[in-house]
Amino acid sequence: MDRTVTVLGNGVVHPRIAKQRTELVLSQPFFGSLALRLKMVEDRSTRECWVDGESLGYNPDYVDNLSDLELRGVLALKVMQVANGHCWRQGARETGRWSDSSQYAITPILTSSGFVLPRGALKDARFAGKSAEEIYGALTQEAKQKQPKPDQQPKSDQQAPQQQPKPDGQSSGPDGKGGGDKPDDKGGNSNPQSQAGGQSDPEPAAGASCGEVRQFSGPDKPVKEAEWKVAVVQAAKAAKMRGKLPGDLQAMAGEAVRPVVDWRAVLHRFAQQSSPTDYSFAQPNRRYLHLGFYLPSLHTPAVGDAVFVRDSSGSVFDETQAQFDAEILSVFHTLKPARLIVMDCDTRVTQVQIFERGDSPEIQPVRGGGGTAFTEPFNRVAADGINPAFLVYLTDMDGAFPAFAPHYPVLWASTTPLTRARRAPFGETVEVIC
Known part of the structure; x- marks a missing residue:
């Protein structure tokens, strides 16, 4: 040639x-x-x-x-x-x-x-x-x-x-x-x-x-x-x-010229900030004990449940779902939450996967294919007595939002550019570019 x-x-x-x-x-x-x-x-x-x-x-x-x-x-x-x-x-x-x-x-x-x-x-x-x-x-x-x-x-x-x-x-x-x-x-x-x-x-x-x-x-x-x-x-x-x-x-x-933010970095930052961290005298800071100072050390208690919801209506493509699943596992292995809960939802919750700390989770393919509504996962969290440290929702933002904000932090991972995406009534929103 x-x-x-x-x-x-x-x-x-x-x-x-x-x-x-x-x-x-x-x-x-x-x-x-x-x-x-x-x-x-x-x-x-x-x-x-x-x-x-x-x-x-x-x-x-x-x-x-x-x-x-x-x-x-x-x-x-x-x-x-x-x-x-x-x-x-x-x-x-x-x-x-x-x-x-x-x-x-x-x-x-x-x-x-x-x-x-x-x-x-x-x-x-x-x-x-x-x-x-x-x-x-x-x-x-x-x-x-x-x-x-x-x-x-x-x-x-x-x-x-x-x-x-x-x-x-x-x-x-x-x-x-x-x-x-x-x-x-x-x-x-x-x-x-x-x-x-x-x-x-x-x-x-x-x-x-x-x-x-x-x-x-x-x-x-x-x-x-x-x-x-x-x-x-x-x-x-x-x-x-x-x-x-x-x-x-x-x-x-x-x-x-709009700056592009790495959604993966935002996701990990959100998960880290949603994890409780405080100073405690239960474990004194060893760095100063030899000087006779009894000072508190930074204490990070066990993270509660990490909840991730995947829009299964068909509007979020397989490639994006696969990359999102990879970040779910990354957060799970980094934060080590009490449980990892992965829900699929179109107009209703179509699949729930629960993994305990120490498990080697294999997230199953998304299940669903109907319309889009965001209320059911939040209702399911309340009905099952789940106490999330945070909830992350992957969606195109085209659906009915809950009427009231939950007591835990929520991150909306929008597959639609934020300039065109519907505005969520609560929580933080990040644009997912895969």
């Missing part, structure tokens, strides 16, 4: 890209000023284009096959993927699906701003206004649901490559043509199954017409991320002064 990559330095840029970038500066200054921050890289190993927070790589043949308006739209898309932080937030997610999620999140903004995108660009009304993380979770869930059950797996090795879905969960574009008629070498990584025997992929690659977003791999990631946040704010202010900043972009700019 040709892996030729050429960095166009000293101001040399593909003439069509240079022209459309200039058009962005003049007509859409928010996008234009940010586009100037990206280094243009000719990359014939990629089928279309990519962006990684520092460079915009492109195949010149792909550029030449786009109309002027489509090329301008693709440039705006790549800029927005960086401006929204998608190059920094991928983590361990699969690149192809993350690129699709990023495109789903951004295309509504570009469409409302008057941009034209190539045919096959990913659009779905379900994902309007949602973050890339939310969309990625939905796409992952859909891919799992499409996988055949063990008893439905093909018995013939010859049939297996044709019937088994793509492991990366890619799907076709809205027009059903999503670029699957070519080998999928996005980012230079071709699918071996698609090339074996000259067969094409069983499912077309999604988002092929607009390239991919890659995770920034440089050593100065925090610095680059901070620089882009500052650049986004400055570009938004400059465009607003010229009267060329649509409302959708203004909201996006504010969201892009």
Whole structure:
């Protein structure tokens, strides 16, 4: 495979890209000023284009096959993927699906701003206004649901490559043509199954017409991320002064620079602070006994019950549930509460698991699937005589809350961004980004 990559330095840029970038500066200054921050890289190993927070790589043949308006739209898309932080937030997610999620999140903004995108660009009304993380979770869930059950797996090795879905969960574009008629070498990584025997992929690659977003791999990631946040704010202010900043972009700019809090750190801090700690003379501080001082020592009595509730309505995806379960176990092993109580609830409590101190808990998969209401777990705690040190509720916040606050601390772990989540009438809320 040709892996030729050429960095166009000293101001040399593909003439069509240079022209459309200039058009962005003049007509859409928010996008234009940010586009100037990206280094243009000719990359014939990629089928279309990519962006990684520092460079915009492109195949010149792909550029030449786009109309002027489509090329301008693709440039705006790549800029927005960086401006929204998608190059920094991928983590361990699969690149192809993350690129699709990023495109789903951004295309509504570009469409409302008057941009034209190539045919096959990913659009779905379900994902309007949602973050890339939310969309990625939905796409992952859909891919799992499409996988055949063990008893439905093909018995013939010859049939297996044709019937088994793509492991990366890619799907076709809205027009059903999503670029699957070519080998999928996005980012230079071709699918071996698609090339074996000259067969094409069983499912077309999604988002092929607009390239991919890659995770920034440089050593100065925090610095680059901070620089882009500052650049986004400055570009938004400059465009607003010229009267060329649509409302959708203004909201996006504010969201892009909003600080992201690690929900795991908040969860552990909440659990620690909810654990009783005080000074006591029952165990004097040995550090000062040799001096004749009888001083109290910091005493941490046994932590009561730690209660975790998982929203089982189906609105919280499996990947998030799995990561939440891992943090439940981490809190259990760190704090060593009297009991670990894990409840599942949709409109009613569907499963209760209780583990004693010293156990090696294996949390069972979430059980449920109905609507959403938050009252029953609190009623169950009172009815069963449970005295929680704290209660943590993982949910999308879309349900009926209890009328009264309990006497114990409550942390709402919201899978919906706090800017769109319903406000809980009591307790603390943290945004869960998985």
